[in-house]
Amino acid sequence: TTLIARRPASIRPSPSIAAKALVTRLRAEGRHIIDLTVGEPDFVTPRSIMEAAQAAMQAGDTYYTPSNGTLALRQAVADKLIRENGLSYGTDEIVVGCGAKQLIQTAFAATLDPGDEVIIPAPYWVSYPDLATLNDGVPVVVPCLEETGFKLSPSQLEATITARTKWVVLNSPNNPSGAVYTAAELAALGEVIERHPRVLVMTDEIYEHFVYDGQSQISFGRAVPALRDRTLVINGVSKAYAMTGWRIGYAAGPRLLAKTMSDLLSQSTTCPSSIGQAAAVRALSGDQTFVVQARATYETRRDRAVELLDAIPGISCKRPAGAFYAYPNVVGLIGRRSPDGIRIADDLALAHHLLSAGNVSVMDGTSYGLSPYLRVSFATSLEAIEAGCAAIARVAATLD
């Protein structure tokens, strides 16, 4: 066909969004599906945040805002970065966008020339490689194995950097593995990057508040202050405040990059919703009890999900340190056959089979660049987690 251009034709639709759409369709057809694919909190946005949005509307806050976001929100972000992350950024070094995803897309658009390489440790959030490709970049995927905690090592990084490397993308806590890098691990990666002056660091910290066992996340910029001029922090209110539908994210980095991203945004969305921005000011500046409670709830669910998954013959599941996903190893089920003769060739086939035979929807590790695994979300009720894991166990027991 001549309709679609070369670049978008090579882009996959987001697998996690496709999975959500499939669950919605099957449910509409009357199937009872247990959904463990969810990439968003199952809580309601806190009332005080909704009230701030209502107040903004009523006060006439209903016009275009600056394309890098309202000064009030950029100030709230600056205050949050210093308070929670120990990072000092001016309001002209901060850009607000329609979600962290749009800011990642815009950062790539602002910086990638054709052939520039983007180093992406796997397992990775599904969108990084496609967003790099969409902007003429070349994703360079580095497998980070379970034995090393699904984390990128300094020697792996050193071996992957070339003269074409433009970005290293770090995501801690990680979607889908839950891996959380320590300050020392970040510092060691930073030492490697310091030796390569052209390389930039994109640090996606959107799951920062969801770290368990009394531990906490440390921002890359805090661990490696020497790279401040080459670091772009990506974050947003989607996960922390159960605000995925409000579409507000933010980025902080070098002034010239922030300015270029803002210029690009002025030619696409113009600005995020003024009302969403007012809500985000309240989220970042208001009472933070919600976040603390959410973390405790996820921790309980994590413990239950891991316990149930790890008990299934053929599956082994480590306890993720952060985020809200378990990433169980399913190598013990690969190559087996279902009673009706379907061969479970890989984790994609397993996920398909779990949906058709068990009415339970999970993500396949293939989509995240490291197999054979499943991604099982625990951003859902304990009942759904228990019923979903029971369904997985039931189907697994029929494979031989």
Ligand code: PLP
């Ligand atoms: N980064 C990671 C690692 C994510 O998992 C997600 C959402 O799933 C995003 C960014 C996008 O978040 P936002 O809703 O701010 O676009």
